[in-house]
Amino acid sequence: DIQLTQSPSFLSASVGDSVTITCRASQGISNYLAWYQQKLGKAPNLLIYDATTLQTGVPSRFSGSGSGTEFTLTISSLQPEDFATYYCQQLNNYPVTFGQGTKLEIK
């Protein structure tokens, strides 16, 4: 199975900051990576798919990059509603796997 490791696991930042979350895959997955945002008590929400494609309706301050084994999610100019937990997910093959999550908290 493909393992995904996110770093950091916890991140503290202020409104207006720019932050980057990294997701590393245990083997190459081309660009078959998605990013999700999950707020407390809610279902996850798709932000980015195919590593770099922004889902319709997602603000442009979210961006994704990478291919192969290393990927990043960048949020520029953090807004209060961005404080949540973020997960990467690989869709190169089954079983689909998720990273362990990165919790973004307000400093």
Added chain:
Amino acid sequence: QVQLVESGGGVVQPGKSLRLSCAASGFTFETYSMHWARQAPGKGLEWMAVISYDGTNKHYADSVKGRFTISRDNSNNTVYLQMTSLTTEDTAVYYCARGGLVVVTARGNWFDPWGQGTLVTVSS
């Protein structure tokens, strides 16, 4: 709009069975793969199973293979997860999610949207 509504969760004893349902609306159900995923209390996301748009292809996580069965009824726009031999480790919120359009591989099968989830508690 696209909507997924899970039902069937509750409290069940170890060793027992439970069937979850996910009713879909707002899209052409029979053209999309459907997934189940779960989240144990305070933990991360874990994918469980996927069924292709026509029901002919299914894949499972190793942790549930042989115990859980995914199925779908395209005439009723519903996907199911039959869970047997439940243990306390299966306690979680279970989510259904729409996958890709007419795909049978994992590629292109991202999860969007997700339902609100249904809580399954396995306890004696």
